Amino acid sequence: MDGDALTITVLGSATPYPRPGNACSGYLLDGGGVRVWVDAGSGALGELQRYVGLGEVDAVWISHLHADHCADLLTAYYGLLYADIRLDAPVPLYGPPGIAERLAGFLTHGPRRSSVEDAFAVTELYDGHEARVGGLVLGSRAVEHGGMPAFGLRVEDGEGRRIAYSGDSEPCAALTELAENCELFVCEADGEGAGHHSAEQAGRTAADAGVGRLVVTHVGPGVEPEAAVDRAARWFDGDVAYASPGSVFGVRRRSRIPGRRTTSPASSR
Secondary structure: OOOOOEEEEEEEEEOOOOEOOEEEOEEEEEEOOEEEEEEEOOOHHHHHOOOOOHHHOOEEEOOOOOHHHHOHHHHHHHHHHHOOOOOOOOEEEEEOOOHHHHHHHHHOOOOOOOOHHHOEEEEEOOOOOEEEEOOEEEEEEEOOOOOOOOEEEEEEOOOOOEEEEOOOOOOOHHHHHHHOOOOEEEEEOOOOEOOEOOHHHHHHHHHHHOOOEEEEEOOOOOOOHHHHHHHHHOOOOOEEEEOOOOEEEEEOOOOOOOOOOOOOOOEEO
């Protein structure tokens, strides 16, 4: 990858629980002079440290409060406050409404509420929220995930390079708008039904949004990754890949190559 490319590294893509060699949902954004940890599912914290120390993360962004997307925030809390990390200031944490109270509910073991804010500077997301972290703009949209607060993410750097991430969501207008004309779209494919995309629906959303490249992730256990790529490619004529753990996908400039498909990452650990 070019040193100045906007990249996303897959820390894990398993659902609904981690598997050997594959943590639950977690990604590392690198660009604009900063590194942002996106989703913190079970096992993602260990994988994060292959690339960056916990104390070197510039911000954390969480799509929703299911454990396979946020459970490792609990161990991150202990790591930031009680281990070998010198924390000069709480780490910015962007997440759904109620995230601080949810974490405190797990961490509190007595009459006094655990001070989540000692480790994290919490900002609650809302539809249309934008945050600047270094040279990156993080834009969030509310998406449809079974009625619970859930968000998709659009990241843009100072060169206009764009990556979109679905979080967990069924097909919806907000997600299509979020991903519109992004060079790279990372979309879950846990299975057709309320709150999720199938692989075919991921391909349709990618086509409707006019993205440059599709990466299917969070593929349900009943579908092999190669099959998910093939199914998505029936509806999307650009490049389709699978979010295998350790794979790194980068954005330089917009590129679409109709008909090209791959199950191989752009690069891997």
